[in-house]
Amino acid sequence: MTLFLHSAALDRKRIEATIERAREFRDGKRADLSDKIIGLLFFENSSRTRVSFEMAGMRLGARIVFLGPEGSSIKKGETELDTAKVLSCNGVDAMVVRTSVNDGPAQIAASIDVPVINAGSGVTDHPSQGLLDAMTLLDHFNDDIDGKTIAIVGDIAHSRVVRANAHILTKLGAHVRFVGADAMLPDASEDFPRNVTRHADLKDGLDGADAVMALRIQRERFDNRPDLIAACEALSINHDTIALAKPGAVVLHPMPMNRDVEISGALADDLAYSLLWKQMENGLFIRMAMFEAVMS
Ligand code: CP
Numbered sequence: 001m002t003l004f005l006h007s008a009a010l011d012r013k014r015i016e017a018t019i020e021r022a023r024e025f026r027d028g029k030r031a032d033l034s035d036k037i038i039g040l041l042f043f044e045n046s047s048r049t050r051v052s053f054e055m056a057g058m059r060l061g062a063r064i065v066f067l068g069p070e071g072s073s074i075k076k077g078e079t080e081l082d083t084a085k086v087l088s089c090n091g092v093d094a095m096v097v098r099t100s101v102n103d104g105p106a107q108i109a110a111s112i113d114v115p116v117i118n119a120g121s122g123v124t125d126h127p128s129q130g131l132l133d134a135m136t137l138l139d140h141f142n143d144d145i146d147g148k149t150i151a152i153v154g155d156i157a158h159s160r161v162v163r164a165n166a167h168i169l170t171k172l173g174a175h176v177r178f179v180g181a182d183a184m185l186p187d188a189s190e191d192f193p194r195n196v197t198r199h200a201d202l203k204d205g206l207d208g209a210d211a212v213m214a215l216r217i218q219r220e221r222f223d224n225r226p227d228l229i230a231a232c233e234a235l236s237i238n239h240d241t242i243a244l245a246k247p248g249a250v251v252l253h254p255m256p257m258n259r260d261v262e263i264s265g266a267l268a269d270d271l272a273y274s275l276l277w278k279q280m281e282n283g284l285f286i287r288m289a290m291f292e293a294v295m296s
Pocket residue numbers: 045046047048049050120129254255256
């Protein structure tokens with residue numbers, strides 16, 4: 001089952017059904033996956049994605065087995081695929097994979113018989129993040145982001161969150177803007193949905209935006225790029241720059257954030273603007289809905 005491997009493969013109906021079910025879980029609905037064992041396979045560090053997948057499984061009554069670089073044979077040079085087979089050969093019912101390899105979860109899914117959920121793959125995708133961001137925006141905009149403009153600012157070139165959001169938010173009718181200097185943007189040859197536009201200038205990119213998403217500089221994905229770091233730091237989102245967007249515009253960030261680098265800590269904590277903490281809360285319920293969808 002490849003339901004949540006690629007954001008581009010999620011259609012509007014599936015996105016809306018997942019968010020609807022996540023809301024039911026948020027409202028206290030229960031489901032029973034107590035006969036299931038879920039494998040979490042994290043080749044990269046994570047705080048919120050790992051915790052919320054783990055908590056989502058626990059809330060559904062499932063048992064969880066975690067494998068990461070520390071304390072496993074990954075450190076002895078075992079490949080990601082062979083490591084995944086340790087879990088599948090022991091009979092897990094579903095597997096959640098985070099990796100720096102762009103098509104790592106898809107490669108694993110092609111080689112084992114249980115559903116694989118992509119929990120972040122290289123620079124290419126992060127479907128659960130895209131879904132929880134969409135849920136948070138729909139909550140805020142009374143269930144309708146058709147025609148809304150979401151400006152994403154920062155290290156877009158190296159962001160899997162951007163690629164997930166570009167597919168999921170545009171399927172819901174939103175217009176997504178990539179805002180940044182050339183060094184910060186993906187190669188012009190990369191394909192994105194039609195409703196994605198590029199803006200070099202912060203003023204132009206934020207003008208009329210209903211929501212602004214700031215991104216962390218993904219230092220772990222490139223070497224020695226002072227040009228890129230300087231370009232990202234020059235476009236920090238704070239109380240002054242958010243004023244370039246539409247009055248009442250809200251701010252998001254997939255986190256972890258570097259306070260006072262790509263976003264000011266004061267803005268992130270200002271609930272008149274910030275949806276950051278709601279994004280984190282919604283992650284749990286989206287991941288419960290994802291587990292139920294792949295294992296029911
Ligand atoms: N947003 C996100 O993926 O955060 P973590 O790296 O902490 O999981």
